[in-house]
Amino acid sequence: MTFDCLYCARTKPVSESSLEHAIPQFLGGAQAPLHYKLHNVCRTCNNRLGLHVDGSYAKSWFVTNAMAEAARKYYSGPGQSRSLPLTCIGPVNIPDLLLPKDTVAEYWLGPSGESIIWVRTGDDALYWYSGGNPTRRKQASTVYFLPVTDDPVRLQMGVEALIEGFKKTKARRIFGTKLEGLPPGETYPGFDLPNTADDSTVQAIRTLVQAGSIHAQLHMNTKFDLRFICKMALAVGFSLFGHSYLATAEAAAARSGLWPNPSFQPNVRGSSTIHNNAQLAKVAGYDGAIVILVIRTGGAYVMAMTLDRGLPFVVELCPDTLSSGLIDPALGYSLVLFPQLQRCVELSLPDLLAHVLGHASNASLAAIDKQRQVATTFWNSLPR
Numbered sequence: 001m002t003f004d005c006l007y008c009a010r011t012k013p014v015s016e017s018s019l020e021h022a023i024p025q026f027l028g029g030a031q032a033p034l035h036y037k038l039h040n041v042c043r044t045c046n047n048r049l050g051l052h053v054d055g056s057y058a059k060s061w062f063v064t065n066a067m068a069e070a071a072r073k074y075y076s077g078p079g080q081s082r083s084l085p086l087t088c089i090g091p092v093n094i095p096d097l098l099l100p101k102d103t104v105a106e107y108w109l110g111p112s113g114e115s116i117i118w119v120r121t122g123d124d125a126l127y128w129y130s131g132g133n134p135t136r137r138k139q140a141s142t143v144y145f146l147p148v149t150d151d152p153v154r155l156q157m158g159v160e161a162l163i164e165g166f167k168k169t170k171a172r173r174i175f176g177t178k179l180e181g182l183p184p185g186e187t188y189p190g191f192d193l194p195n196t197a198d199d200s201t202v203q204a205i206r207t208l209v210q211a212g213s214i215h216a217q218l219h220m221n222t223k224f225d226l227r228f229i230c231k232m233a234l235a236v237g238f239s240l241f242g243h244s245y246l247a248t249a250e251a252a253a254a255r256s257g258l259w260p261n262p263s264f265q266p267n268v269r270g271s272s273t274i275h276n277n278a279q280l281a282k283v284a285g286y287d288g289a290i291v292i293l294v295i296r297t298g299g300a301y302v303m304a305m306t307l308d309r310g311l312p313f314v315v316e317l318c319p320d321t322l323s324s325g326l327i328d329p330a331l332g333y334s335l336v337l338f339p340q341l342q343r344c345v346e347l348s349l350p351d352l353l354a355h356v357l358g359h360a361s362n363a364s365l366a367a368i369d370k371q372r373q374v375a376t377t378f379w380n381s382l383p384r
């Protein structure tokens with residue numbers, strides 16, 4: 001028994017197939033409908049592209065910021081199943097910090113602006129992964145957490161975000177503030193006991209934070225999304241149009257754009273994230289959600305994606321002679337994903353627009369809108 005891998009097109013034994021979320025899990029793809037769960041992707045592609053293609057998109061400055069902002073819109077306090085994401089700023093130079101050999105310090109922000117410094121193994125090969133070294137998680141590292149407020153709710157939010165954000169690493173967690181009244185040998189719940197080196201590191205970080213002079217090097221890669229757009233076109237195109245999609249020139253172009261080849265410009269038609277598509281993002285977006293639209297226009301089906309009403313990209317999927325059991329050619333298609341709520345709604349484009357514009361309410365989206373109002377009330381109740 002064999003299958004042809006969607007991404008590398010090689011014929012592989014079924015034993016090498018893996019579960020692929022056509023829409024990556026960080027965008028809420030685990031909750032997407034069944035037709036977005038693919039089995040024709042080999043394990044090698046799944047791992048490699050997850051790391052290098054999804055990873056470089058997810059960890060780019062634009063996306064990591066937008067995802068953090070989106071999550072806040074559906075977060076209504078500590079103790080929920082999902083904490084808030086952290087924002088990675090980038091490598092930071094702390095003058096008085098004695099870093100162990102081959103390590104770097106990376107600056108992150110917590111949900112209330114907490115300073116978080118992760119001291120981890122450096123790796124130049126993963127230069128563009130602002131957002132942390134994805135391959136050396138199992139190596140020893142230390143993360144320092146400096147709260148910004150005594151407010152117990154804000155503190156708990158920050159602590160939960162830190163623990164969740166670093167749970168896949170082997171990082172020791174050091175609480176960067178003296179805790180009054182704690183017996184010796186104890187620290188804040190969920191944190192590790194600091195040693196003397198930790199104490200001086202915390203002091204060096206705090207001095208810099210208090211002086212307001214902590215500056216990270218923010219790396220920008222303006223092509224962070226190109227391979228990701230090709231991967232999304234292939235995976236969503238196949239999920240919606242099936243095997244006939246794979247025979248199209250557009251699928252072939254997306255597949256060639258998926259792999260790194262600096263000397264070759266694949267013929268993928270569309271417009272990348274950095275182009276000015278603000279109008280599209282406004283119309284085709286949803287507060288705090290990832291929206292995937294498929295529209296029939298100009299003889300083709302075109303896919304657009306937005307993130308929290310921003311960062312839009314557009315890519316041509318296939319000729320409109322293809323058909324999908326999931327899309328009414330006259331009405332178009334939309335999928336709205338809410339990763340923070342672990343929910344998703346699939347509906348026609350006119351139904352989405354009618355709801356967004358207030359003409360006709362969609363029951364599932366209305367329930368989600370209520371959650372957003374609860375979150376707004378929560379944020380307004382917090383001390384500044």
Ligand SMILES: [Zn+2]
Pocket residue numbers: 005006007008009010041042043044045046
């Ligand atoms: Zn493959």
